[in-house]
């Protein structure tokens with residue numbers, strides 16, 4: 001378990017929509033398939049994905065994701081920002097790809113456990 | 114003119130049966146497909162009806178031909194042959210107008226007859242050449258055996274090149290840089306089972322030919338993205354792979370539905386793909402961006418309602434300058 | 443590290459062993475979108491994906507990947523292994539989630 005603020009700082013994430021940095025992240029999931037997110041993503045988690053699409057927010061909300069990181073610094077469409085805003089989800093971007101960011105965060109959790 | 118199909122001769126010209134069974138199928142197909150107009154010489158040396166035979170004689174001498182057609186206002190009237198000239202010289206009437214001595218009982222060919230007709234005529238009549246007329250009875254060309262041989266040779270060479278490019282993986286030309294390929298792959302809408310096969314095949318061939326890996330990758334990425342776009346977004350289309358002298362061109366062409374806003378579609382992340390397409394691993398809106406990135410030349414034309422054509426060109430280095438080919442993969 | 447070693451590390455199984463099974467991969471791509479995979483400009487890629495589809499194998503061939511590991515315990519359709527064999531691409535599978543697989547590979551590479 002770790003705080004979102006910690007991840008933002010050490011992984012150099014860019015905040016797009018963040019209501020509250022001091023939230024607990026209890027799990028991590030890397031996927032670009034919404035059906036997978038729906039089926040397997042842990043609750044109160046951070047989702048690493050390339051899917052910069054409003055549907056991602058919809059699915060994330062359903063399974064209880066707390067923060068979404070869009071990789072490759074991909075532009076976030078307004079529709080997605082609006083929905084994140086409305087659903088109270090943290091939305092961030094990273095210049096890393098899925099593997100690199102997962103490893104970075106994996107390294108952090110190591111140190112914290 | 115007489116219909117050769119009705120002359121009671123058992124060999125039916127224009128049908129498969131008139132060709133000996135041991136003739137290669139490619140040739141049979143060719144002489145059925147090619148028309149007389151495809152092989153005839155149309156830059157005609159001809160004389161007018163009232164021209165003296167002397168004019169025909171000098172034409173024959175200058176052009177090294179053995180027969181000159183005679184016409185009047187474009188209409189074909191007859192033929193003056195070397196024989197006619199010899200007789201005219203002997204008989205001292207070389208200054209007579211051509212129409213007085215030309216042969217008029219002539220066998221002519223029509224320009225839209227298949228080549229098989231022409232071949233049959235050569236066998237049957239033993240003339241060196243046949244005048245060719247069109248439907249309006251106008252003289253449009255002349256055909257001699259040599260014209261046919263040349264046309265068949267050209268066709269055969271092209272056919273051979275095509276076959277070679279099809280079985281390109283089975284033979285090894287000395288320099289892959291000189292490899293010539295023209296292949297078309299039909300791509301059906303939503304046929305995810307087969308989509309991508311063409312790109313895989315193209316990559317495999319280029320790799321076997323030991324092209325530089327970096328270039329192979331660029332061609333393959335463009336081909337795959339365009340092939341998948343045909344499958345996902347179009348009503349079906351054709352992916353064309355052209356290659357000669359190290360210039361590799363991949364073209365995706367379809368006839369619908371077209372793109373509303375091409376500029377928007379070419380921008381990173383923009384996609385009209387719906388959720389089930391995304392669940393198949395497509396629709397990130399990165400495809401055209403990828404094609405642009407890997408291509409040396411990129412062109413897209415689209416019109417809603419009429420279709421889309423995307424062309425990507427990759428220039429491949431000649432083999433001698435490549436050092437990466439020893440790498441694995 | 444090779445894809446064979448990674449598969450073992452991830453308690454997985456090799457479904458088809460292709461040409462490059464013993465080649466050390468130089469780069470890992472963890473993605474489920476094909477255009478995202480094609481974007482990568484690296485050699486000798488190991489592809490981690492949870493997309494169980496033929497197109498993953500076709501895409502892997504396009505980029506000359508050393509192989510694919512299908513994560514998340516996904517069962518590949520039988521056609522997937524057939525195409526892997528046809529294109530000579532190594533295919534493995536593992537029950538690890540993609541995130542856990544990334545972290546485990548990273549850990550192993552550090553050693």
Ligand SMILES: Nc1ncnc2c1ncn2[C@@H]1O[C@H](COP(=O)(O)OP(=O)(O)OP(=O)(O)O)[C@@H](O)[C@H]1O
Nearest residue numbers: 342346347378384385395396397398399400401477
């Ligand atoms: N052949 C085509 N016919 C009609 N529309 C097309 C065609 N090719 C592309 N498009 C349009 O252009 C958009 C962008 O295409 P592009 O390949 O960049 O992304 P995508 O196919 O949507 O997603 P990805 O390629 O990342 O899987 C498509 O979403 C589609 O709307």
Ligand SMILES: [Mg+2]
Nearest residue numbers: 338342400401
């Ligand atoms: Mg596309």
